[in-house]
Amino acid sequence: MNKTDNDSLIEIEIKGVPDPHRAKNLVNTTxxxxxxxxxxxxxxxxxxxxxxKALIPLYKDSIQIPEKKDTNKNEADPVSELGYEKNSQPDPEFISQNPLFSCLYPNVAQREDGQAYPQQGAVVGLVNISDTAKINTMLNLKEVKMxxxxxxxxMWTIKAVDEEGKYLQLVAVRQSSRDGMPPMSGAYIVNAKAEKGMSGNNEILMEMNSxxxxxxxxxxxNNIGKALAIAIDNNVYAAPMVQAAIDGGKSLISGNFTAEEAADMAIIIKNGALPLHTCIIQVEVSNNK
Structure with a gap:
């Protein structure tokens, strides 16, 4: 990061990111x-x-029944493909009696006897991006928060989980400290890099100070068998499961990352995000490595 001749402008160099669009996204991560x-x-x-149940009387006069889709069309349902339970047709009675669950598709599975049970992990469920504001409002009502x-x-995941980019996951986070701060911040990270795992999947190797x-x-x-959420600006980038206590200051983060996503996440973890909002004036791609 260097100052230019104009004191109001800062020149930022991000090595290993030749795509201007990716560079802008990384710089704008605050x-x-x-x-x-x-x-x-x-x-x-x-x-x-x-x-x-508490939301039923609050939303009984404002619930809108979506228009039924033509079931003869052989269209893929991204919710079902991702393993979430969803009715194929909007049921007016179900929607009126389930203000929350008609928008939030819980991360549950079904046993052979038809009984649903929660899947392992911190993912609460799947929500259409167009419904995230509605879910935020519901979950922040005093009648619900109590x-x-x-x-x-x-927190919401930073990226959509379906190929069409329509659905985000809602993650349940625990604020365990009295001051509301996370149990660990990025200040302790000294290095991070993307690499290929033994099974060929993309991973991030993270190193910390003592x-x-x-x-x-x-x-x-304290969290073996549970997930730890890695977040910036209250958006979850990954929520890997803890398999065992990790000693020595090195840790692998694995997930459903593309090579590009793993590389970008390593840059963010290693360098941290800018502590200010930025306005991108110009982006240039340099051949310097």
Missing amino acids: GALAFWETYELAEIFQYLDQAN LFPRDLFF EGAHIWKRLTS
Whole structure:
């Protein structure tokens, strides 16, 4: 990062990113990197069910029944393809009795006897991007918030999970500290790089300083079998499951990343995000490596 002849402009060089669009997205990523503990869906599903019931009288006069689609059309349903439960046709009675679950498709599966059960992990469910504001409003109503544990709050994933780019995941995050700060920030990260895992998947190798290694060991020890959410600006970039306590200050983050996404995430983790909002004036691609 260098100052130009114009004191109001800053020149930023991002090595290894030849695509101007990617460079702009990285520079415009503002806010602090944070590692959050999470709730399992199974731990909070009862509260979501209570919230759904509490919303019925509040939304009974404002619920709109979507137009039925032509079932003869052989169109792929991204919700079903991703393993989420959804009625193929909008049922007016179901929608009127389920203000929350008619927009939020819970991350549940069905047993052979037809009983639904929550999937493992912190993903609450799937929401159409056009409905995220509505879900935010519902979850922040005082009649709903009073039903939840005080340390529970929600974040959206940064990218859509379906090929058409229509659906985001809602993640259940736990605010475990009294001051509301995450248990670990990006200040302890000294290096991060993208690499190929043994199975050929894209991973990020993250290295911490000695203080960060101590915090990370304690954090992973307390969350074995649960997810830790990696977030910037309250958007979740990944929520990997903790397989075991991690000692030594090195950790692998695996997920459904493309090579480009893994490389960009490594840059953000290593360098942090800019602590200010920026306005991109010009982007140039340099041949310097």
